[in-house]
Amino acid sequence: MSFAACLAVADVFDAVAPQADVALKWPNDPLLNGRKAAGVLLESAGGGGRLDWLAVGVGVNLAHAPPQEPGAWPPTSVAAETGAAPDPETALAHLAAALAGWTARLEADGFAPLRAAWLARAARLGExxxxxxxxxxxxxxxxxxxxxxxxxxxxxxxxxxxxxxxxxxx
Missing domain, CATH: 2.30.30.100 (SH3 type barrels.)
Incomplete structure (x- = not known):
């Protein structure tokens, strides 16, 4: 699901920042022009081989980015990279639709197509x-x-x- 969520954020970036370079840093950081513009975190619980619940958290820097922390990946926002912040409701609608699509693909076809799509956007593959x-x-x-x-x-x-x-x- 982390990969599905990252791909969904990449789809949002394609829609709201079409001129930007969109890449994914393993395992859960969508990048715009080489800078971290979002993050994905998962929490879950279960036992005995079963999953009782899963929460997918997605944070996207639309208008602002947090300050640079020492040793952390350089942050950015959609506004900083494009000159304008998208409307949050529009970005959320794109994200919800894209996440539904990637989740359906994962359920129908397994991880292989998500893996291929993720690798096609992988930051620094081969480095x-x-x-x-x-x-x-x-x-x-x-x-x-x-x-x-x-x-x-x-x-x-x-x-x-x-x-x-x-x-x-x-």
């Missing part, structure tokens, strides 16, 4: 990445995302799958 995990830092080339959505890095000739990390580009 060096630093992934900070709780107990280690891993450097390698961003090679792929696998069938589960995990980041795949090539490190010293070997492929390394990373399910969760903070990602930084050199």
């Amino acid at each position: 060096k990445v630093t992934a900070r995990l709780p107990r280690e830092t891993v450097e390698g080339v961003f090679t792929d995302i696998d069938a589960t959505g995990a980041l795949v890095l090539t490190c010293s000739g070997a492929r390394r799958r990373i399910a969760a990390a903070d990602v930084f580009f050199a």
Whole structure:
């Protein structure tokens, strides 16, 4: 669902900022012109292999962006990149329709088409990445995302799958 939500935000950006470069930073950051303009967070609960509930949170910087934090990805807003902020209700209508479409595609066809669409918009695919995990830092080339959505890095000739990390580009 995180990938569906990111693709939906990318669709919104295509609609409200058609001249901007839209990309997706693994795992959940839609970018406008190389700067973070939105974020997606998921919360869920369940047990025994079942999902009881899932909440998808999407924040889009339409008119303003938060200040730059040290070490964080540079923020921006649609207004900063285009000169005008879209109407929030219009942006929400685009987002709701796009999320419904990507969710339906996920339910009907599985993750493969979302994976392909996400990779087509992947920021810095083929470039060096630093992934900070709780107990280690891993450097390698961003090679792929696998069938589960995990980041795949090539490190010293070997492929390394990373399910969760903070990602930084050199």
